[in-house]
Amino acid sequence: MAGRSLMRRIAILAIVCLLLRVPCLAKGEQLTLFTEEYPPINYSEAGRASGLGSAIVSEIMRRAGIQASIEVVPWARGYRTVLTTPNTGLFVTARTPQREAAFRWVGPLVRTQGMLYGRRGDFPLISVLEDAAKVDKLAVPRDWYLQQILENAGFKNLHFVVTPLKALQLLHLGRVALVAIDDVNLEVTARELSVDASEFVPLYRVAESHHYLALSLGTPEPVVQACRKALETMKADGTLAQLYRRWLPGVAPP
Incomplete structure (x- = not known):
């Protein structure tokens, strides 16, 4: 009976929190959010997370009244941490059918084109996606949605890297034939390599993708709903568009 009474009280508390739109994290708990080196959307600057995605997510947390930390780590x-750990999140995460049931989604925050790039003057002809499976090496960031798409298509020539920067570096040095990265990464990443972005030629669009804040399945429902509501208010009052003008001028929010 005591166990049944306790479960009833927990259920009532969850309902009350949902009705009041109050995030239900235990006292002293916070969300731990992860992002990667993915400029200009996310990157580390002076030891702190910066970029468009970090600015959007920080404002979501502020409006939702949720305590959260952001760590820049390898993707x-x-x-893998967010797949298994409650009260965690990852951004910006491409929402794909393969990932749909693995996370609680808040967004979209960013829209990108997943592209195959070659090196100017030395690139294979890619008329259909299957042509890219025939090259010697294709570099792609590990556990990205593009890796999952290419593996599902039967690719056996993938060379996994930690960041888009490493992928483009290998392409620049001629150590891989192709890279698979998002279009928003190209100019900033080439600048980090001190290379003109025109060296890298877009050869094939693999997919258009919408990227979200992906919260762990163990994140309480009221927290997820509070984050979604905060993003909607940011769209309605122009804050999201304002952040885009700062970080991606000329690009409209999704």
Whole structure:
């Protein structure tokens, strides 16, 4: 009877929190959010997370009244942590059918084109996606949605890297034939390599993708709903568009 009474009280508390739109994290708890080196959307600056995605997510947390920390880590580490750890999140995360049931989604925050790039003057002809499976090496960031798409298409020539920067570096040095990264990464990443972005030629669009804040399945429902509501208010009052003008001028929010 005591156990049944306790479960009833927990259920009532959850309902009350949902009705009041109050995030239900235990006292002293906070969300731990992860992102990656993915400029200009996310990157570390003076030891802190910066970029468009970080600015959007920080404002979501502020409006929702949720305590959260943001850590910049290798994507694969953050991805695997959020799959198994309650009260965690990962951004910006492409929402794909393969990932749909693995996370609680808040967004979209960003829209990108997943592209195959080659090196100017030395690139294979890519008329259909299957042509890219025939090259010697294709570099792709580990556990990205593009890796999952290419693996599902039967690719056996993938060379996994930690960041888009490493992928483009290998392409620049001629150590891989192709890279698979998002279009928003190209100019900033080429600048980090001190290389003109025109060296890298877009050869094939793999997918258009919408990227979200992906919260762990163990995140309480009221927290998820509070985050979604906060993003909607940001769209309605122009804050999201304002952040885009700062970080991606000329690009409209999704």
